[in-house]
Amino acid sequence: MSPSIFREKGYRFYFLSNEEDRIHIHVTCENGEAKFWLEPIVSLAVHHKLNPKKLSEIQSIIEEHKDEIIQAWRKYFSKR
Numbered sequence: 001m002s003p004s005i006f007r008e009k010g011y012r013f014y015f016l017s018n019e020e021d022r023i024h025i026h027v028t029c030e031n032g033e034a035k036f037w038l039e040p041i042v043s044l045a046v047h048h049k050l051n052p053k054k055l056s057e058i059q060s061i062i063e064e065h066k067d068e069i070i071q072a073w074r075k076y077f078s079k080r
Contacts, residue, residue: 005072023073027058036062
């Protein structure tokens with residue numbers, strides 16, 4: 001199961017259910033995908049087929065929504 005947290009600018013931001021405890025978010029779009037850590041700072045973990053411009057745009061979106069993502073993470077994973 002991978003619940004979507006939100007969509008913006010053609011990107012889908014979501015969690016994967018069976019992963020590590022460190023807070024992170026996955027992002028996918030028609031061009032590729034990425035995973036970003038949220039703590040201690042927003043940083044790229046891995047990516048596939050996304051250029052630096054796309055990665056920068058995604059990171060900016062995540063930074064804008066960081067509190068919302070963390071809140072959604074805690075709510076979702078507290079139910080496991």
